[in-house]
Structures are given as structure tokens and as C-alpha cells.
Amino acid sequence: MSRFLIFISAWLLAVPSPACELLVKAVDAVHSEPGKDARGSYKRGMVVVAMPDGHQWGARESLPTFVVIKLPGITVAKAIKYIAPQLDATTNTVRRRLWQIQVADIPLAARNKLLTTGSLTIGPTGDYTWVQFRNFIKNLETGLTETNNL
């Protein structure tokens, strides 16, 4: 039994915990043409890329243009849904992203932390739990907030 426990412990220590980081646009880009603005412009709260935990972001992948949402316990594969575009019935892109974090609706203390430090951690020991945070992630096609667990 003790050898089994030692083996399991070693295995658990060796296997990395799933975790990812989302690079999120912190400011709106605006195009004067409405259709192109919707289709092409990144808006505040849209996820640009998802990377594994510990990703060393570039010098400009930070405020004022970007913030980082850290999701310990969530794999990149699960978070990748938030970088999908909104498509029409003929699979043409109508909006840059289907999902958008409603930054303005995040409680003030968390919003201030996000916009001053450039980062929030979402998880059991983070700034918010996933169940709390998903209330601020909106499906732009349906208008509904995220209800799924990742």
C-alpha cells in the first residue's frame, strides 16, 4: 500500500495541473463602418488568445491594451471556445468574438484590480470563483450569460 501511495504521489507531482491564461482586450477598437466594426474590431472584454499557465507574455501584451485572466484548473482546450467568432447561417463572420467579458459589470474592486494590475485569477482560491465570474461572460448572439462549467 505504501508503495502504491508513493507512486501515486509522485505521479500527481509530475503531472502538471491544467491551467490557462486568457489575453483579453482592455480597450475598444473602433471602425467607422458599422459592419466592419462588428466583424473586425476587437472590443473591450473579448478574448484574443488562450495560452497555457505561466505563459511569458510580450511587452505589449499588457495594459493599456490587454489584460490577462488566469484560470487555474482550466485547460486551454476548454477555454478556447471564447476565441471563436460569431458566425451567421452561412458561416461568415459577423462579429469578432461570440463571447465577451462584460468588464463594466465586474464589481468595482475586481475591476479596479484588473485595470490597474492587468490581471485577475479566477478559481477556488482566486479573486473570483468560476461560478461567480461566468456571470460576467456574455454570449453576444443570444444576450445570455455563461452558465456552463469549464
Added chain:
Amino acid sequence: MRIAAIALMLLGAATVSAVTTVTTTIKPAGQGGDYTTLSAWEAGQQADLPALDEIRVGSIDGDWSAGPDTAAVTIDGWTTDATRYIEIRTTTAARHPGKWDATKYVLSQSGAVAPITISESYVKCIGIQFYCATGRPINGQNAVMFFGDKLICKTLSANLGSRFTSGELRNCAFIGSGSETSAAVLLNTAAVTLNVYNCTIYGAVIGFAETQGTMNLSNCLYQSGGVASPDGYNSISGTCVNNCSDIASDAPGTNPQTGTITFTDAANGDFGLVAGVAIANGADLSATFTDDLAGLTRTVPWDIGARKYVAAAPAVTQFEDVFERP
């Protein structure tokens, strides 16, 4: 008008002194770049370039041997024109050596999503490798005036090739899947012109094809690589000179060449010329450009295809052999 637009874009800011060129870098994580993916660069640099009077350059640099850039890119939402445009280029460190090289920068997708979708006009891409397992390596749409130089595109099993609108391709190589139902280089936009110079397509069922618009082809090389039912040049209506195919009566236009070309290592994406009719049978396009896919300077007589012919070095005469001769 469009010829003038391409010319202005190729000349760059040098001819319009007020334009500022803003260059930011894309490097792998931990190597000190401004961005770690081309996708983040595009998101961070979106702007109205004529209003700012800028050319914005994404300079891809660094050591990419640890793996490709796997964040798909869509270029859209900008405002550009012929003298205030988007340029994405690799530096020497990140650029392929004239053949497919997975240790250099590759924009890669493992599924059917195109690694790059170009929905913005006036975009230049130079020295970039694109890989898409089951979809288009380059997806051009809703845009005009794309300029591609020294690009290498590769698929695994895609039935779609790269799609372009108007503009120019030069010194590019396209490695087909052998499963194409659409061309490796496709023009399907009405009332536009795509000029294609010294590009090589290998192993694609359909090579160059035009369903709408006008494709002009010079010094282009199609080799079927043994695929079933090959068609190197499909419905081409533009001006074609000195193109080559391994299929009889396939290469269109003036001075077509037919024959099987021996490449350095086609199976691994090295289309250096070793033997065949592509050597020394190209038209001299030095009024337009002077280099090849590997950055070598072309000399007269020009060759057909993306790579300039480089003769093998002669065998070294052994010092002892000279003195042993009577």
C-alpha cells in the same frame, strides 16, 4: 489604378516622406518580443492607418524551433490604403532558408481553420510559412491588394488550397495534399487581377485556378508529384508566359515548358532545381523583382519556379592527383 497601388505599396514609405513606419516584434514567449503571437499583434495594432499616416509592420523574430505559432489570425477591422498598409515579415532569424523548415516561424493550424484569414486590403506578407492540416493555408476574402513574397504554404489532407483576391504573389511555394477539389492557388473574386510570378506548386491535384477575375502567370511551375488526375493550370484567362507543367498541353500562354523537374528534396519541401526544363527557360522579370524564395539574386537567364537554379559545386581536384599525372 491597381497596378499603381501595388507599385506604391512595394515602394513603401520611402516615396511618401510623411508616412511613419511603426515596427513591433513578435517573438516566442520569453524571448523579449512585443507580442508572442501574430494574432495578438493584429489585435494590438488594429488602427486607421491613413488617419495616423502610418505603415504598421509586424516583425517576426526569434527562435521558433520549440514550436509553431498556433493562434489563428484574422486581419480585419483596420483602415488601410496603398501607402499606409499592413506588413508582416520575418527577420533572418525566423525566416525559412528557401525550403520548408519547421524550426523557423510557422503559422499553423491542426484542423480546418485557416491559420490566416485576410479580410483587410493592402496587406503584405513576406517570408512566412503557413500550415493547415485540413483547410486553406491562406484564406483571402473581402479584401484587395494582397502582396505575398517568399511564402511557403503546406497542407496535410486539405481539399482546399489557398484563396486570394487581387494583388501579387512572387517567389512562393505551395505544397499540396493530393486531395484538392479546389486549387492550391485560387482566384475566385470577380473583376480583380492577381499577378503570380515565379511560384511553384507541387503535389496538388489542381494547381493554379481562376473561377472569377484574371490571373496573370509568369515563370510559374506546376509539378503533380504523381497525384491522380492532375490539372496544373485551370481556366486561366490572363496573360501567361514561360510557365511549366509536367502535364502535356497544360501550361498556358506563350513559351510554355513541359517536363518533369528534379528537385533537391520535394518530399520535404525543398524545391531547389536540380534538372529539367525549368532551368534557364524563364522570362526576365528583373524590372519587377530580382530575388528568389531563398533570397538569392536571380541572374539572366531566369529560371521558372520559386527557386533560382544553383549549379552543384564542381568536384574538388585532389592535390595528389595533380602531381601524379604524367
